[in-house]
Amino acid sequence: MILLVDLSDKKRPLLRDEFVRPVAQIVGRSGAEWTCCHFTEVDGQALAGCGAVILCGTALKDRSYLDAREHFSWLRDAVNPVLGICAGMQVISLACGGxxxxxxxxxxxxxxxxxxxxxxxxxxxxxxxxxHSIGCTAPPGWRVLALSQACIQAFCHPVRPLFGVMFHPEVRNEGVVERFLCRAGEGTS
Amino acid sequence: MRLGVLCSGGKDSLYACFRAMQAEEVVCLITIVPANPESYMFHTPNLHVVPLQATAAGLPLVSRESRGEKEEELIDLAGAISAARESHGIEGVVSGALMSVYQSSRVQRVCRELDLWCFNPLWYYDPRRYMGDLVASGFSVVISAVCAEPFDESWLGRRLDRDALSTLEAYSRDFGISLAGEGGEYETLVLDTPFFRKRIVIEESDTRYGNFRGSLCVTRARLEEK
Known part of the structure; x- marks a missing residue:
């Protein structure tokens, strides 16, 4: 089971169509089951019941997740594989010291x-x-994997299966999500 | 949030409008009328029917003309969106972009320059699910242009119903056309939606067709009670 985390402003449910559904479709095509919750609803029970977590992106003007950092402290000790996309990468960075x-x-x-x-x-x-309208640094000790001219595009934890990508892999780079699912033992692609 | 919907009169913009209405307050439609029929950004067949669609939806229409040349279109788009903000107080824009990075990126940039929210509720929507939802949700949509093999003349004006969708799926499989027409293989015109107070009736149209390319241009249409 994949937990898709919606990072958009809770008052803007229309954003879920744009930022969560495309990722959910890739997960579904990969043969994995998924469930979705808002970032304010992630708790120990939700994390215990899933094999991997994908933190989805949100709109350029949406910065609500940055004002709610207390909801991401679980990332510091996460043992489930985690892929953060765009805003998801930013919250991984913040939670882990970037x-x-x-x-x-x-x-x-x-x-x-x-x-x-x-x-x-x-x-x-x-x-x-x-x-994206925000970039982020890699947390101390993490590996920077890729760069654009503007900012870090991918990083990973040196040991644990935690990854962040600033680009949106659901658009023209679906393989990133598929390979993440495979590594997490959740996909068939 | 008060939103303006970029509207070409086709299925994608009006279905995006429908989705936006379920979550936010849609206060106007915005349309760009390009002089160039090969416009990079804006769907062109039957844009003159959009005012009738706006009336049917009970929404004001903000309309701007554009020369339809590549980068000037963005200036015209920004002008139209600015006008919608001034006249209707919009805080964000909705587009029906499905998979066009070209189109969506440009709308995103214009919205960022104007400090407006940008919503693309159909973005990367699985075409099969999207088309199924569209047909099931009570939209009345006709094919207004075709531009690919194997579309013949009978498609012009054909209602997009389950039968048509089934044939489109076969075309997608056998000829590689995009099921939702995202590659420009066909264009659509919306005659009715669940949020229209009246439906549009085509009274006269002019059809042109040859070598798998054709269009149906509405020359007279009216609204009728539902």
Whole structure:
């Protein structure tokens, strides 16, 4: 079971169609079951019942998740595999000691791979869809895997299965999600 | 939140409007009328029917003309959205972008420049589920243009119902067309939706067709009670 976490403003349910549903479709196509909850509803019970967690992105103007950092403290000790997408990567960074800052990219950009990783598309660089107004640093001790001209595009924990990508893999890079599910033992792709 | 919906008159913009109405307050439709029929950004067949759709929906329409040239379209789009903000106090914009990174990125940039929210409720919606939902939700949609093999002339004006959807699925499988017409294989015109107070009736139209390309241009239409 995959737990999809909706990071959008709870007052804006329309955003779920745009940022959670495309990820849910990839998970479904991969043969894994999924459930979804808002980030304010993630608790020990929700985490215990799932094999992996995907933190989905949200709209450019939505910064509500940044004002609710107490809801992400579980990430510091997470044992489930976690993939943070865009805003999801930002909250991983914040929870684990990184910082966020204003940094906007919209549309397709070239991403340079620094450290080849099974989750990322193969090759030294790849095109990715960006939709963010905030960038983030890697938490201390984490590995930076990829960069665009503007900011860090992918990082991972050195030991635990925690990953963050700033680009939106649900657009033209579905393989990132599929490979994450496979590594988590949840997908068939 | 008060929203303006970018409306081309086709299924995607009006279904996005329908979804937005379920979550937020839609206060106007916004349309760009390009002079260039090959507009990069804006769907063009039967844009002159959009005012009738706005009336049917009981929504004001903010309409702007554009020369329809590649980057000027963005200036015209920003102008139309700004006008909607001034006249209707919109705080955000809804688009019917399905899979076009080109289209959605440009709308996102314009909204960011204007400090407005941007919603794309159909974004990467599985085409089969989307088309099924569209047909099941009470929309009356007709094919207004075709531009791919194997569409013949009989498709022009054809209602998008379960039979048509079944054939489109076969075309998608056998000819590689996008089920939702995302590749421009066909265009649509919406005649009725669950939120229209009246439905549109086409009284006269002009059909042109040849070599798998054709269009149905509505020359006279009216509203009728539902």
């Amino acid at each position: 910082i966020v800052y204003d940094c906007c990219e919209i549309g397709m950009v070239e991403v340079k791979t620094l450290v080849p990783h099974p989750l990322l598309p193969p090759g030294p660089q790849f095109s990715a869809f960006e939709l």
